Amino acid sequence: MAMFTPDENIFADEYPLRENYQPQQIQERDQELEKFQNALQPVINGAPPKNIFLYGKTGVGKTVATNYLLNHLQQDAQSYDIDLNVIKQPCNNISSSYQVAVNLLNQLRGPTESVSTTGYPQQDVFNMLYRELDELGGTVLIVLDEIDNIGSNDDILYELPRAESNGYVDDVWPGIIGISNDFTFRDNLSPKVKDTLCEEEIHFPPYDAEELGAILGDRAEKAFHENVLSGDVVPLAAAFAAQDSGSARQGLRLLHKAGELARANDDREVVDDHVRQAQTELERDQLEDGMRELTTQGHLVLCAVSAFEITNVAPVRTQEIYDRYVTYAERVDVDALGERRIRDHLSELSLHGFLQVSQRNDGFHGGSYYEYELNVDLESVVAVLQEISRLEDIPTQLSEASQ
Ligand SMILES: Nc1ncnc2c1ncn2[C@@H]1O[C@H](COP(=O)(O)OP(=O)(O)O)[C@@H](O)[C@H]1O
Ligand SMILES: [Mg+2]
Structure with missing residues (x-):
């Protein structure tokens, strides 16, 4: 019998459940789409494009709606003989305006003439980008998806929308479509950027x-x-x-x-x-x-709590966790933090849902203290810790002890 056979029972076609599937229709977003469509209308009228800013949490249809409308816009522009180019730049792995500019430049230039992501003064990169845009001509819509990754380093959002009015380009109308998952990004934009970029704002609610x-x-x-x-x-x-x-x-x-x-x-x-x-x-x-994304210190604290979990003495007090943490830190040659900092780590691990915290009252002495235990099953904690090489053989020993 073949090892792989087509699925006759469950899935007819898994693709529509995948992230990058582009549906024919966008459901339940009539208002947002109408606003978005109106904001794009100048392109078809042969006028300079507006800058548009979309924001809303992840998974609420910002990317899919943008692709849907831009596909239609491109088709319609073609049938009216309008010179339109769309450049899409995902910014999920980009952390500065400079990198956005280099990535855009390299998209326009193609692989043979690409520039490296370091080594040029920022203004030179912007100038090279302007030349490429000018060469393209017409209306150029630049989609900067997940632009919140550039943080407060927002020069590109100041530069690009003004390229035309500042005379940096002659033959092109650039328009920016910025998309952000993070609400605070918009609020923290410098006022000069906010004015131009957020000319049309569209909120996508959950x-x-x-x-x-x-x-x-x-x-x-x-x-x-x-x-x-x-x-x-x-x-x-x-x-x-x-x-x-x-x-x-x-x-x-x-x-x-x-x-x-x-x-x-x-x-x-x-x-x-x-x-x-x-x-x-x-x-x-x-x-x-x-858990994988925690710092080494966080990982060591998790190791310590796991050790008590294995010997069935959890929940345990901070002091005991701390002593165990210090032993582990020394073993892998990490500078041990003070007990106060480990308290902070413990409460952070609880906030993330990795640990469960309970408050105990010491009736006799009248004080109160915290005790911690794992809030996730030991097996999966140890499995994750074993992937982290910085911890050397600590997780393996934990795993063996828990058998
Ligand atoms: N209104 C919608 N109609 C159809 N599919 C949608 C809709 N909103 C979201 N989706 C689907 O949900 C997933 C996440 O949407 P996406 O646009 O990537 O979210 P965002 O960019 O806001 O994080 C995609 O697979 C997309 O096709
Ligand atoms: Mg998206």
Whole structure:
């Protein structure tokens, strides 16, 4: 028998559940789309474009709506013979205006003439970028997605929108479409940037359960074989995602995971239990990602708490955790922090949901103190810690001790 066979039971086509699938229609965003469409109208009228700023939490349809409208705009511009270019620059791995400029420049120049991401004065990069834009001519819409990653270093957002009025370019009308997941980014922009960039602002609010139901239902219809989804699966996935984040991305992941669990289990139907299990697994994945991102000090504190968990003496007091932490820190040659700092680490780990904290009252002596224990199962904590080479053999020993 073949090792891989097409899925005849669960998925008809998994692609509509994937992140980068571009749906034919955008659901439940009529108002936002109308505002966005109006803001783009000058392009078709042959007027200079407006700068547009979209903001809202992750997963609420900002990228998908932008791609949808720009695809239509490009088609229509072509049929009216309007000179329009669209440049999309994802900024998720970019941390400064300078890098944005270099990336844009390199997109325009192509691989053979690309410049390196260091070594030029910023203004030179801007000037080279202006020359490329001028050469392109017409209207150039520049989409800077997840632009909040550049933080307070927002020169590019000041420079680009003014290139034309400042006479840096002659033959081109640049327009910026900035997209941000972070509300505070907009508020913290320098006032001079805010005025131009946020000429048209469009807010994308989180989805409610009903809206998510419509979005997920449409994808589910394409993704699953007929009669595979039991009736409460989509509403349940929508309800979970609405309660937590209002993100369609989260809802789609739940639905996808639920289907994968059913398939792995050779079940013929996806039912609400699969969705609940998917929710648990995705939450755990998220928690594990969070643990990986901790600092070495945070990891060492987790090692210490895990050690007490293994010997069944957790919850334990800060003092004991601290002593164990110091032993571990010395063993891997990390400078041990003072006890106050470890207290801060412990409360931060609790805030993230990795530890559970409880307050005890010492009746006799009249004081009160905190005790900590793991809030995640020991096995997954140790598994994550084992991936971190800085911790040397501590996690392996923990793992062996817990067998
Ligand atoms: N209104 C919508 N209609 C259809 N699909 C949507 C809608 N909103 C979000 N999605 C889907 O949800 C996922 C996340 O949307 P995305 O636009 O990437 O979110 P954002 O850019 O706001 O983080 C994508 O797979 C997208 O196709
Ligand atoms: Mg996005």
